[in-house]
Amino acid sequence: MTQPAQDRRDVQYGTAVASVYDSLIAPALPAEAAVDRLRPCVTGARVLEIGVGTGRVAVPVAAIAAEVVGLDNSRPMLDEFRAKTVPGNISLVQADFRAPLPVTGPFDAAYSTMGSLACVTDREQLTAALSHVRDVLAPGATLSLEYYATGTYRPLVAQHTVTMPTPHHGGTTTFTITLDDRDVLTMGTRIDEVGKPPVEFSEHVLLIERDEVEVCLNRAGFTVEHVYAAESPQPYDWYTARATK
Structure with a gap:
């Protein structure tokens, strides 16, 4: 439906x-x-x-x-x-x-x-x-x-892109983080799990x-x-x- x-x-x-x-x-x-x-x-x-x-x-x-x-x-x-x-x-x-x-x-x-x-x-x-x-x-x-x-996410904005192992599974998760002048944080996430197609999504939050x-x-x-x-x-x-x- x-x-x-x-x-x-x-x-x-x-x-x-x-x-x-x-x-x-x-x-x-x-x-x-x-x-x-x-x-x-x-x-x-x-x-x-x-x-x-x-x-x-x-x-x-x-x-x-x-x-x-x-x-x-x-x-x-x-x-x-x-x-x-x-x-x-x-x-x-x-x-x-x-x-x-x-x-x-x-x-x-x-x-x-x-x-x-x-x-x-x-x-x-x-x-x-x-x-x-x-x-x-x-x-x-x-x-x-x-x-x-903010103490966690503002440093990530400075790095812009962070890739880390996905906990409990093979593969990696990559975050792409930006912050605009309205204090809206945009974080794109890409999950690459071994043997499966990547999964991508993004979120927008007020930081x-x-x-x-x-x-x-x-x-x-x-x-x-x-x-x-x-x-x-x-x-x-x-x-x-x-x-x-």
């Missing part, structure tokens, strides 16, 4: 990413550390995940949460998730966080990993996206998110400093409680914020 035009709009993580996510990408980023940080917020709670993907984090979170609603704008990623055994307390919604969320709140907690919320074009769009999340949270609910760490991310969170109705700064070469800073009562 042909994917409707509105479903393809600005979907960065489409068929190419979905085809290699569980075999190549997810194993390089084990979910355990994220789940451990989320545990105090999500245990027994009604939880929203923004950018659920193929369920790397949602499945272990569902084991300790009361309910998980997973939102993603990529039909191919959601199809990969649905092809698995989806726990009964997870429901999946195809939607774009840059618009009001078509989910029924309130949620006790929300989270977004792997920089999903950075897939915006400017600070105003980030603030609006965070506001959409805030709108479906209960007062005092937590939002936990990973956001691209801003930690204090600017905090400003966007504050403007969207959150109070930042803690920031765990990435230690290079870790890709993401981790923010824990609370919805203003």
Whole structure:
């Protein structure tokens, strides 16, 4: 079936990413550390995940949460998730966080990993996206998110092209990284796996400093409680914020 035009709009993580996510990408980023940080917020709670993907984090979170609603704008990623055994307390919604969320709140907690919320074009769009999340949270609910760490990515921009072995598999992954004057980072990825055709995709994210991310969170109705700064070469800073009562 042909994917409707509105479903393809600005979907960065489409068929190419979905085809290699569980075999190549997810194993390089084990979910355990994220789940451990989320545990105090999500245990027994009604939880929203923004950018659920193929369920790397949602499945272990569902084991300790009361309910998980997973939102993603990529039909191919959601199809990969649905092809698995989806726990009964997870429901999946195809939607774009840059618009009001078509989910029924309130949620006790929300989270977004792997920089999903950075897939915006400017600070105003980030603030609006965070506001959409805030709108479906209960007062005092937590939002936990990973956001691209400038200390890791700005040096990569200076290198422009980086090739490294693909973890857990033969072959290499090559990244081509640029940053424009609007602070939009473009990263092209080419995965060359032994014996298989190359897989290529690109992503565009807003790369801003930690204090600017905090400003966007504050403007969207959150109070930042803690920031765990990435230690290079870790890709993401981790923010824990609370919805203003």
